[in-house]
Amino acid sequence: MxxxxxxxxxxxxxxxxxxxxxxxxxxxxxxxxxxxxxxxxxxxxxxxxxxxxxxxxxxxxxxxxxxxxxxxxxxxxxxxxxxxxxxxxxxxxxxxxxxxxxxxxxxxxxxxxxxxxxxxxxxxxxxxxxxxxxxxxxxxxxxxxxxxxxxxxxxxxxxxxxxxxxxxxxxxxxxxxxxxxxxxxxxxxxxxxxxxxxxxxxxxxxxxxxxxxxxxxxxxxxxxxxxxxxxxxxxxxxxxxxxxxxxxxxxxxxxxxxxxxxxxxxxRMGLRGIKxxxxxxxxxxxxxxxxxxxxxxxxxxxxxxxxxxxxxxxxxxxxxxxxxxxxxxxxxxxxxxxxxxxHRFLYGFQQGMTFTGYPGSMRGERLLYIARDSQTHELYDLVADPGQKSNIYYWSGHVGPAMAQRYRTFIAGLQVPEVAPPIDLEAGPGTIRLLAHEGEPSGRTRFSDPNGWANDFFVDVGVDGAYWPVRSREGGRYRVKVRYHLDAGQPLDVHVGAGEETLAFRLPVARTEVVPVADRVPRKEVYPRDWAVREVGVLRVAPGASRITFATPTQTGPETGLWIKAVELTRLDATAE
Known part of the structure; x- marks a missing residue:
């Protein structure tokens, strides 16, 4: 029709x-x-x-x-x-x-x-x-x-x-x-x-x-x-x-x-400061x-x-x-x-492993206040001095101290939620990747770079090992896979644990290589590596478990060359019994 x-x-x-x-x-x-x-x-x-x-x-x-x-x-x-x-x-x-x-x-x-x-x-x-x-x-x-x-x-x-x-x-x-x-x-x-x-x-x-x-x-x-x-x-x-x-x-x-x-x-247009x-x-x-x-x-x-x-x-x-x-x-x-x-002030805070409010800053239409720490104060007129060459805090009369007090009051009222929350083992689908830089080294174990930036890995892993804070309400059984490098004369005994439960296994020697990259200049970050991957068994995780640990049963020295990139957990069922 x-x-x-x-x-x-x-x-x-x-x-x-x-x-x-x-x-x-x-x-x-x-x-x-x-x-x-x-x-x-x-x-x-x-x-x-x-x-x-x-x-x-x-x-x-x-x-x-x-x-x-x-x-x-x-x-x-x-x-x-x-x-x-x-x-x-x-x-x-x-x-x-x-x-x-x-x-x-x-x-x-x-x-x-x-x-x-x-x-x-x-x-x-x-x-x-x-x-x-x-x-x-x-x-x-x-x-x-x-x-x-x-x-x-x-x-x-x-x-x-x-x-x-x-x-x-x-x-x-x-x-x-x-x-x-x-x-x-x-x-x-x-x-x-x-x-x-x-x-x-x-x-x-x-x-x-x-x-x-x-x-x-x-x-x-x-x-x-x-x-x-x-x-x-x-x-x-x-x-x-x-x-x-x-x-x-x-x-x-x-x-x-x-x-x-x-x-x-x-x-940067004459401005002071970088990332x-x-x-x-x-x-x-x-x-x-x-x-x-x-x-x-x-x-x-x-x-x-x-x-x-x-x-x-x-x-x-x-x-x-x-x-x-x-x-x-x-x-x-x-x-x-x-x-x-x-009119309002815009606040800024420096990054850190914990939050203290210092260093911090406060900007208005014209003035910039910076507290490098709780006792070090700076004040700049960004209209007259956009490059921050003259600190006027100490000859600004009451303005500088008033801004410092306002800043202290503001950070005192900040409500900061849980920082570095544990890894929830039951929140998502599929495999949970416990990446090294999401964990914490113990004792002699350390990151390859002191800061543990993204893509980093644990080195010198021994009896002190490393751990990942986790959260598990239900518990369960998990198939475990390890990404690692082992430069040693013989295989090495290792265990992964969750509370009282331990999965013991032996890692074969695996000398891995850095993957070739097309960098134009030497990098600050770690280089990618062709990690060895090995499935090592099934780990029982009890309800309420708070850590997944990775360590050797006896102390080893750096000469064993055990590096850990990640531990991967694939859920098999929802009961640990």
Missing amino acids: RLPFLCVLLLLVGTCARAQQAPPNVLFLLTDDQGIGDLSSSGNDSIRTPNLDRLLRRGVHFERFYVSPVCAPTRASFLSGRYHPRTGAISVTRRRETMDDGVVTLAEHLQEAGYRTGLFGKWHNGATFPYHPAGQGFDEFLGFTLGHFNDYFSGELRNERDEAVPFRGDLTQVLTDSAAHFMLADTSPFFCMLAYQAPHTPVQVADGYWLKVAERGLTDYNTGIYAMVESIDARIGELLEILEAAGRLSNTLVVFASDNGPNGDRY GQLDEGGVRVPFTMLLPGNHPANGTTISTPTAHIDLLPTVLELIDLPVPAGLDGVSLLPLLNGGTLE
Whole structure:
């Protein structure tokens, strides 16, 4: 049956009206260790970033936007609307990067509102369930949960079930392509977080990008960093073109930011400080929002200080969802609509294995207060002295001491949840990976690097061994697999324990090698290694168990060369009896 022309016209009008009323998509582009000076639009004549420059011009450019000094705390604040100590993510490794599972993330808010949610790239807020991306609101995930990935050109990413997904190619391209596929999979509204690893070290980049930057006379390190930024710039340009060609860009909120200051001493607009520091250069980053449609704020610049804690309330209000009470951040809609915000201070805290509030900072419209410790005070006028050359704390009259007191009052009222939570053995599907840097060395056992960064491993493992804090309510039987290196003259007796239960076994000699990598400069991180893998038996874990231990039954010396990368537990049943 053919419908009359008028009916067809009315149906088409109704379809268009519904399309116009569809909630906007959200694309959050986040780079890693890209400082405020790592853009040609920042006055840096050693880098070429035409696509990012154009995005900053087209959108609303926030020229004084602040984050935390390092990766994981910033990510937790972006997703929660809270200062990072309130989320539990106070550092970058040893489970101190883990965001409390009671935090309701931006992804969870949008997921509940009917959005498809996907994260592609770096998570860094918890490696195991319930802290994994799939436990914090993301329907789809392809990336890595650690502080950095060890090789840009090959390896194993993880998915939403924490299963291994091998890849070969260029990681930056793989993540971009995966995000594009997710966003265009259907026409329903999406929240896509594309969290690049670049330009975080190791310094690896394809020849085409390297050779172009190498002509500019920079150090090899900065050549690699700028080449990595330019590779991101090209991929973001391609991604926005794909969305525009598909008709999705006009109804998409595009947010671009970096997670902290530059990972090295390079151009940063004369600002003091780099990654890991509370000074302007360490925490002031590029940030822009390209608003859907022809919003009048697009193409403007806002100089009001704003921060990562403001993203969640701003996105929720933009798409007409309720903003929860009790956040540290505020919606930036008044600024986007040509108004102002009430005066406030923005607080910052240095990363650490425990939270004390020091070093810390407090920024207003003009003044920056920094407490290097509880007795060392600095105050800067960022309008007259943006490079922080003159500490005016001691000749500012009552202003400096008043700001110091306000800072002390604020940190005294911070409620910090459990830090470095135990690994829940029953919270997620599949195999639980007890990674070395998620555990704790004992006695002579140590990390290969003193800090135990991501991808590190235990060395000199002996009778003192190492352990992983765990939580088990039900108990159960687990098949155990070990990833290790053993440079010894003969096999070595080892045991894995859980409370009173012990699984004893013998590891054969396995001398492993470093995997060849395409690093442009020597790296600071550990190199990837072709670890030996051995299934060693079944371990009973009693309900209430609090540790998984790994040790030798008698003391051994470093000459045995036992290194442990991970212990993997695959659940067989739910009873330990």
